[in-house]
Amino acid sequence: MSHADHAEWLAWSLFAAGLLPAVLRAAAPILLAALGGLVSDLAGCINVALEGLMLVAAFFGVIVCAYAPHWFPQLAPACYPWIGCVAGLLAALLLAGLLAVFHLEWGADLIVAGIAINVLAAGLTVFLLGVLVGDKGSTASLASAPLPALHVPGLQGWPVLDVLANGENRRGHHVLVYAALLAAPLLWLLLRATRWGVWLRAAGENAQAAAAAGIPVKRMRYLALLMSGLLAGLGGIYLSMGYLTLFQADMTAGRGFLALAAVFLGARRLGGVLGAALLFGAAGVLATQLGGWRIPPQLIYMLPPLVTLAALAVAGWRRGRAGKRIVN
8 A cells, every 4th residue: 555545544534533423423313304304395295394303202202211111110221212212203203193184184384384393392392391300401300211322343444334333432323323324225215116105206296197197195195294204203312312311402403494404405316315414414513623612602503504504505506507507
């Protein structure tokens, strides 16, 4: 190996060992929610309730995990985080189903209904915090266990794969980080290689033509919104049972809206959504790193939304130029 190759390998190793794990951790909840938003958007139902779905999943995951030893004392302690995870997913699915009923059965405007779900989730979690915990700020007084980290053997020695397998502290990455990385290719297969995926995309592209061809459009949209709730719920659970080990009021901190922005920035394409989620995760990591410098915290908090606005502006400008070329 030449000196240049060795320097390049060392640079990749330093990048992977330092920045890459942090970006993966920060991007995982955004990516999971963004994939959920992509599914519902492809079915013709834009889901602006991703923030609320993440929030209720994060809350009920921690609460049920903390109280599970009292409800199920006969189970092993390792089971309690998974019980909390299931409870959080069920809560997100319930809200997503409520959103689907409002829109598909009662004809409510999807944007208004999604905003209502977000407001409901924010108020409900704070109210239940006060009732169940006695603290409207967080569940720090409760003992809640996180979901486990996974170690993947056999990838040692490769600069990037080694870090992906072992994590920054050689103990592996959180199980939902791997779930986020696997969800993207699995979703691609689901949308491109199955009848369900073809029907779902047809329902979003031309509902009338799809219905005339015998495709159950309403059923596809129900399934898309429920799947959106499931993926957003996984993102919320990661925040409270992986990224942290407690629930804080409004702990999603706009990640659901970042996920929605990732769908638009990615032009409703899976690769674009993945890249946008990683971009937003990197912006969050950069903001955290800048926190150690003598920079006003107000400017640091502005960094992720500024990156989002800049990315959306660039994407809109590129689409505008592409449209002008087509017209000309």
